[in-house]
Amino acid sequence: MKKVAIHTLGCKVNTYESDMMRKKLSENGYIIVPFDQKADVYIINTCSVTNIADRKTRQFLSRAREKNPEALIVAAGCYVDTRGTEDILGKNADIAVLNKEKEEIADILNNYFKESSPSCEVKDEAPSHTRRIIKCQDGCNMFCSYCIIPFARGRIKSRRTADICDEIRSLVSEGYREFVLTGIHVCSYGLDRPDEKEDLLSLVREVSKTEGVKRIRLGSLEPGIVTPEFVSGLKDIGSLCPHFHLSLQSGSDSVLRRMNRHYDTKQYMQGVELLRKAFDKCAVTTDIITGFPGETEQEFLETVEFVKKIRFYETHIFKYSRRKGTNADRMEGQLTEKIKAARSAELLELNKENKRNFIESFRDGKRYELLAEETAGIRGKEYLTGYTREYIRCAVPAGCGVKPGDIVTGTIGEELEGETVLMNDVSVV
Numbered sequence: 001m002k003k004v005a006i007h008t009l010g011c012k013v014n015t016y017e018s019d020m021m022r023k024k025l026s027e028n029g030y031i032i033v034p035f036d037q038k039a040d041v042y043i044i045n046t047c048s049v050t051n052i053a054d055r056k057t058r059q060f061l062s063r064a065r066e067k068n069p070e071a072l073i074v075a076a077g078c079y080v081d082t083r084g085t086e087d088i089l090g091k092n093a094d095i096a097v098l099n100k101e102k103e104e105i106a107d108i109l110n111n112y113f114k115e116s117s118p119s120c121e122v123k124d125e126a127p128s129h130t131r132r133i134i135k136c137q138d139g140c141n142m143f144c145s146y147c148i149i150p151f152a153r154g155r156i157k158s159r160r161t162a163d164i165c166d167e168i169r170s171l172v173s174e175g176y177r178e179f180v181l182t183g184i185h186v187c188s189y190g191l192d193r194p195d196e197k198e199d200l201l202s203l204v205r206e207v208s209k210t211e212g213v214k215r216i217r218l219g220s221l222e223p224g225i226v227t228p229e230f231v232s233g234l235k236d237i238g239s240l241c242p243h244f245h246l247s248l249q250s251g252s253d254s255v256l257r258r259m260n261r262h263y264d265t266k267q268y269m270q271g272v273e274l275l276r277k278a279f280d281k282c283a284v285t286t287d288i289i290t291g292f293p294g295e296t297e298q299e300f301l302e303t304v305e306f307v308k309k310i311r312f313y314e315t316h317i318f319k320y321s322r323r324k325g326t327n328a329d330r331m332e333g334q335l336t337e338k339i340k341a342a343r344s345a346e347l348l349e350l351n352k353e354n355k356r357n358f359i360e361s362f363r364d365g366k367r368y369e370l371l372a373e374e375t376a377g378i379r380g381k382e383y384l385t386g387y388t389r390e391y392i393r394c395a396v397p398a399g400c401g402v403k404p405g406d407i408v409t410g411t412i413g414e415e416l417e418g419e420t421v422l423m424n425d426v427s428v429v
């Protein structure tokens with residue numbers, strides 16, 4: 001029986017697809033082992049969203065080769081789709097698998113090894129057995145000027161709600177309690193099959209009716225979908241976590257236009273206000289690109305002021321990275337790495353402050369809900385860690401009768417380590 005190790009780079013959709021490939025391979029008799037172990041096959045589920053992602057992809061492909069020079073090295077996903085198999089085969093990998101071919105990973109390996117006898121034994125590396133990422137759609141039609149993904153993943157393609165609910169039902173039977181509904185552009189869910197009248201809101205509703213689903217979290221959203229109807233519809237769904245990742249990218253309207261983003265800061269602010277009105281103390285997180293071509297000092301200051309105004313819980317900051325084949329790559333005014341680094345550093349400091357203030361606002365003696373996920377050693381003591389509905393990472397002392405999968409409530413206490421805070425006065429729901 002061949003041992004297979006999978007390493008995932010990039011987005012939540014890749015995480016989902018790696019889980020899917022693990023499942024298909026173990027059903028075909030392959031033994032799934034952690035990436036740091038010696039394996040007969042190494043699969044790198046690649047990302048190509050930035051030059052850094054490309055470099056990381058090549059690093060992991062050569063790292064796999066070093067781990068076992070006899071092993072079969074497989075590059076799968078966006079790096080293959082954007083670069084073409086010829087550029088990869090024989091250099092970084094032995095087999096190149098396109099995004100659309102990932103479902104056939106077992107057949108591809110079987111054909112390569114010409115082995116067909118299935119027997120199942122799993123030593124999975126998947127960390128959380130309580131929260132699961134669910135891919136609801138693939139592809140994107142937005143063509144933001146800096147992004148290669150629409151070229152790598154193609155046009156939007158949504159899974160049927162019934163299929164998604166079936167998958168979630170079977171995962172509930174395996175003990176999963178929280179589901180992250182995501183996609184490459186999950187806001188577009190259902191737009192490719194208008195006659196079937198399925199959209200993101202109807203999907204969340206249907207998933208919430210699935211027995212055993214305790215929590216639903218949404219992947220990255222865009223302001224365009226945050227309408228009064230959407231928000232009031234979400235408000236009625238008790239299992240939906242009040243944590244909204246609303247992608248901003250820039251706080252300057254002129255930069256947003258050059259990015260070909262389909263909203264301005266006024267619309268963005270209106271979306272945040274709608275969410276905060278409906279969901280008290282909800283977590284709003286975002287992504288920002290600094291150093292976009294032509295970004296002036298003034299435009300950057302507009303972004304800084306906007307981030308201060310919104311008071312995000314968390315801001316993921318990315319330095320602009322040129323991608324061959326995108327409109328932004330052909331734009332004038334490409335900035336130096338030094339300027340990009342300085343602007344990122346400034347936003348990172350602001351992010352730390354915003355995050356501290358957000359968590360501090362929960363030290364109000366009120367009780368918050370935690371889904372216990374896994375044990376962790378912190379400062380030499382054993383704890384059970386997990387996330388509140390607002391995505392604050394908390395820890396409860398081990399041995400207080402709480403186990404993974406339990407939902408507990410308690411008050412938010414002191415900072416324990418890094419981003420983890422202690423939960424006090426815990427009681428199981």
Ligand code: SF4
Pocket residue numbers: 140141142143144147148149150184185
């Ligand atoms: S919405 Fe824009 S950034 Fe997101 S995947 Fe689509 S093109 Fe890329």
